[in-house]
Amino acid sequence: MKPSALAAVRVLDPPQTVGAIRSVYVHAPFCARRCFYCDFAVKVASADCDAWLRALKAEVRALEREGAFLLDDTLDTLYVGGGTPSLLGAPAMEGLLTVIGEGRLRHSDLEWTAEANPESFTKDVATGWRRAGVNRVSLGIQSFHEPALRWMGRLHGADGARSAVRIGRAAGFSNLSVDLIFGLPDHLERDWERDLDDTLSLDPDHVSLYGLSAEPATPLGRAVAEGRETLPSEGRYEHEYLLAVDRLTEAGYEAYEMSNFARPGFASRHNSVYWSGEPYLGLGNGAHSYRHPVRRWNLRDWDAYRARAEGSGLPVDDEENLDVGQVRLERIWLGLRTRRGVSLQDLPASARDRARCWVENALAVAEGNVVRLTPRGWLVMDRLTVELDANFEE
Numbered sequence: 001m002k003p004s005a006l007a008a009v010r011v012l013d014p015p016q017t018v019g020a021i022r023s024v025y026v027h028a029p030f031c032a033r034r035c036f037y038c039d040f041a042v043k044v045a046s047a048d049c050d051a052w053l054r055a056l057k058a059e060v061r062a063l064e065r066e067g068a069f070l071l072d073d074t075l076d077t078l079y080v081g082g083g084t085p086s087l088l089g090a091p092a093m094e095g096l097l098t099v100i101g102e103g104r105l106r107h108s109d110l111e112w113t114a115e116a117n118p119e120s121f122t123k124d125v126a127t128g129w130r131r132a133g134v135n136r137v138s139l140g141i142q143s144f145h146e147p148a149l150r151w152m153g154r155l156h157g158a159d160g161a162r163s164a165v166r167i168g169r170a171a172g173f174s175n176l177s178v179d180l181i182f183g184l185p186d187h188l189e190r191d192w193e194r195d196l197d198d199t200l201s202l203d204p205d206h207v208s209l210y211g212l213s214a215e216p217a218t219p220l221g222r223a224v225a226e227g228r229e230t231l232p233s234e235g236r237y238e239h240e241y242l243l244a245v246d247r248l249t250e251a252g253y254e255a256y257e258m259s260n261f262a263r264p265g266f267a268s269r270h271n272s273v274y275w276s277g278e279p280y281l282g283l284g285n286g287a288h289s290y291r292h293p294v295r296r297w298n299l300r301d302w303d304a305y306r307a308r309a310e311g312s313g314l315p316v317d318d319e320e321n322l323d324v325g326q327v328r329l330e331r332i333w334l335g336l337r338t339r340r341g342v343s344l345q346d347l348p349a350s351a352r353d354r355a356r357c358w359v360e361n362a363l364a365v366a367e368g369n370v371v372r373l374t375p376r377g378w379l380v381m382d383r384l385t386v387e388l389d390a391n392f393e394e
């Protein structure tokens with residue numbers, strides 16, 4: 001289904017609470033080294049596929065005993081992210097069939113995505129994944145500019161990225177996504193326009209954009225705090241984002257979410273589950289699960305997660321119960337970040353006035369009873385979410 005064909009988000013509609021879960025995220029924690037900017041739940045070590053599968057299996061058993069986040073007999077989407085799932089090698093996805101249940105995954109309507117980094121996405125891995133049933137690959141390309149790749153700490157070069165796309169296509173992946181990072185420091189002299197051209201020349205089905213941010217616990221965050229590194233100006237960040245939106249939409253990709261662009265029919269169904277407030281289960285260290293009104297997350301550290309799961313406990317770190325105000329804020333945020341937009345129907349008059357003001361300032365467009373942000377609006381989406389929510393009485 002085209003995302004723009006989905007109905008706008010009704011802010012006051014109750015989220016889904018019944019029915020078994022049909023979307024699963026699995027975290028693969030291993031990375032060969034930590035990238036300069038990375039804030040993910042990563043274990044820098046050789047990938048241990050057997051230990052990973054054992055821990056996941058133990059977690060699934062503990063969930064079955066608990067009975068709160070039960071899976072349906074058939075899944076709609078499975079997303080294996082990381083970390084670097086491709087480091088786990090060819091047999092890893094086959095192993096997931098046993099962990100999650102072959103019956104849940106062996107059907108033609110499943111979207112099964114796995115993330116890969118170019119240097120470990122070999123022909124063996126690609127064909128092994130296809131055999132297991134993976135039908136969508138997300139490649140962490142980030143840039144084609146060699147100095148930028150070295151600065152980030154990536155282990156591949158520009159040729160590695162091109163070759164990974166060829167390997168994926170040769171193995172039969174007809175749904176291939178690439179990740180790109182924008183907003184790199186000025187001194188790298190990275191040519192963003194050229195990176196976009198190089199990306200388009202590979203003809204991916206989907207592109208995800210990430211704006212570089214300096215999270216405090218990362219080497220980049222520390223370098224910025226100590227004045228050893230400087231992020232680009234807000235103006236250049238905005239320019240690069242808007243340039244990417246223009247180039248990708250001109251090339252036929254739909255901006256179906258603020259950071260995600262797809263050829264018709266190639267929007268990520270898994271991510272759309274997150275953005276529409278449907279329930280999902282997260283397995284693995286640091287993974288989040290949601291089923292209204294509960295959101296919970298697993299222990300972030302791989303060793304702690306594994307010890308708890310294999311010791312027959314639920315490896316959950318903590319959870320929260322979302323109250324009415326949190327759910328409403330979240331639904332506004334989810335609606336504004338996607339092409340679905342927010343329905344004005346059940347908003348107070350003052351919120352509708354606010355939305356009209358956005359339209360006058362080219363931050364949004366109004367179509368009938370729906371307000372959708374423009375790319376300029378997406379640049380200030382967090383502020384606009386709070387502005388709209390402030391019109392509701394507690």
Ligand code: SF4
Binds near residue numbers: 031035038039140
């Ligand atoms: S490859 Fe990805 S997950 Fe691993 S360190 Fe780099 S950014 Fe983080």
